[in-house]
Amino acid sequence: MDNKAPSAPLTPSRDLQRLLDIMAALRTPGTGCPWDLEQDFASIAPYTVEEAYEVADAIQRGDMADLNDELGDLLLQVVFHARMAEEQGLFDFGDVVRAITEKLIRRHPHVFGEARNLPPTEVKKLWAEIKSAEKAERAKRHPPQERVSVLEGIPAAMPALTRAVKLQEKAGRVGFDWNDIRTVLAKVREEADEIEAALDSAASEAEISAEIGDLLFAVANVARHAHADPEAVLRGANAKFERRFHFIEERLAERGTGPANSTLEAMDALWNEAKRRGL
Template sequence: MSSNAALERLLGIMAKLRDPDGGCPWDLEQSFATIAPYTIEEAYEVEDAIRRNDMPALRDELGDLLLQVVFHSRMAEEAGLFDFEAVADGISDKLIRRHPHVFGDVQVDKPDAVHVNWESIKAAERAEKEKQSPPDISPVLAGVTSGLPGLTRAVKLQNRAARVGFDWPDKAPVFSKIREELHELEQEIQNNGSSESITEEFGDFLFVVANLARHLKLDPEDCLRFANRKFEKRFSSMENILKSDGKDLADCDLATMDAAWNKAKDLEKIAD
């Protein structure tokens, strides 16, 4: 089956699922808002398959992600907004516009030059969007979507601010700011602050932690995903250690679990 035929088949299936006459009740009741969480989830599952180097899974996950694009496009077409063809044409136009060294007469010979040119074109595009930004949002920060994960969006906002010089020169003052924000959070908790005030202080703390990741040239989301995976692995190892001792996790006190946790850590060091 050709690529065009495969895509037409998928678009036809989606149209049938959304057909009020005989379509799927679940698909028919969905909206952009209800489908959006699935779109985000599928993108993360693509990343997970890549990280595990599982190519069969990557094929499946890319299909699931493509379904999200088709689903949104179909709902937009039904509402008279745009269709899948407009989406494909839009990204094609953008790729051509951002690659004048391939589709135009701009000459570049190194990847760094391509990156500089790409950023210059993006800056021009942002300038156009900034003209339409809400009056209460700085043009410098306009266009950083609120749908991003919090830590990722924090880094993007900080990068935008850094472009105009609003940034610490190195890591040292970031560490000081982290200690300051942690102290303010502790004080708010000790003073029995409101849920809102504690939430605000905790957010300030996370925002500065994200800034430290940026200065270290780390992706805070990647760091947290790594920590999550390490916790999962170590917790499972702890549970297996307890089981080998004839103990059920639900019946163990914290001291017993903590001892098994430390044993799991020691086993990791031996394995390394």
């Protein structure tokens, strides 16, 4: 692999190669950027996660100009990781592209292969079969002692609610699941009752926290059974809270005051007014 940075002046371009050249220049010892040069996979990983969230945020806000920028930032993360891998002789950006194109073609035989004109239910079934075959192939590359659970393969750094759903889905594939969402909802009530019992018994903060974790896990399970993304619906709830609280602040400001100088009853009345207005 060629680790040499380009010697020609760099200018902005729509050409992906130009981006790769810029990244190479930033990572060139002696002439590159000191900050970029001291980074490694672990130090860059949090930025990768952050940029993915900023893409989701731009989409939720409907800001397409921001989405354009944020997608560029996320692409930079891919290029950054690929460059560091290339420097270590592991793989390069071309390998990343080849891997994802192979996967897309392999997972869509109903588009690129002979399995044409399948109904959506058959497409979903075929997708599951292909992923299962891929998993079996990956398993061959790891020693048996590493393959200890059906739950493996879910990144620990994944957002907790999303990871909860992934764990539940994997357990569900081997029969550890409820078939009725109302049964799952009953589990939510049970977990809420256990929090109340912990409070009544003067349990420790750690014990109460553990019960709250169980409640959140159960709520994520309800979302899964309702075919709702818990991260997305929670972002929506956060946005709704912001709108309604901003309404409270605006109404109080019109009265020459603010939340810190108001009663809970007064703010709750304004909250209910915001709800009636559909905010």
